[in-house]
Amino acid sequence: MIASEGFDYDGALAACARGDQGALRRIYDRDSRSLLGVALRIVRHRQIAEDVLHDAFLNIWTRAGSFDPARGAGRGWIYSVVRNQALSLVRSGEREIGVDEELLDDLGAAAAADAGMADAFELHQDLGRLHDCLVGxxxxxxxxxLYAYVDGCSHSEIAERLNSPLGTVKTWIRRGLTALRECMG
Structure with a gap:
């Protein structure tokens, strides 16, 4: 795994938009394991998560031209594509399969074994900053x-959990994300 420092996600997406298949390969090689984890957390079945990842990379390839660096970071856009692909599948109700907890533990151990020390340090540092920003x-x-991005809940599900109007929940999420972006710098 390559350290995140020095990898230009925005440039890779621009290259994808120009038809550079190598750029898509570099994104895949760099982040596919983490992106699979995102999908698995939401769909809860490895085979389905792999399908989600495949479909998400097709979307990244075909929609790379719509990425606007003025609206956010390339890495975040890529992760959003995968997350939205997984959530769309779950919301469609086509497949909802529970995953064995041992499988999740094994995947976590495998991902931890593959991660380099520099990556672990950077992740820890980023998570510490994120924690501080969330506390604020x-x-x-x-x-x-947290309900949306960690638990994978839809806006309606969050509104139900918080016993609040849907529009209010959407506003909380939008304003919270704006504050997080500003805090994370």
Whole structure:
């Protein structure tokens, strides 16, 4: 795994938009394991998560031209494509299969064994910053974001959990994400 320092996600996406298949390969080689973890967390079945990842990379390839670096980081855009692909599948109700906890533990151990020390340090540092930024949010904004991005809940599910109007939940998430972007710099 390559350290995140020095990898130009924005440039790789621009190269994909120009038809550079090597750029897509570099993104895949660099982040596929982590992206598979994102999909697996949501769909809870490895085979389905692999399908989600495949479909997401097709979307990344075909939609790379729509990426706008002025609206956010390339890495975040890529992770959003995978997350949205997984959530769309779950929301469609086509497949919902539970995953064995041992399998999740094995995947976590395998991912940890593959990660380099520099990557672990950077991840820890980024997670520490993220934690500090999350602590700075209002409780409802923080919970809304965690339900959406950690638990994979839809806006409607979050509104139900928080016993709040749907529009209010959407506003909390949007404002919370804006505050997180500013805090993470």
């Amino acid at each position: 949010l209002d409780v409802v904004k923080r919970n809304s974001i």
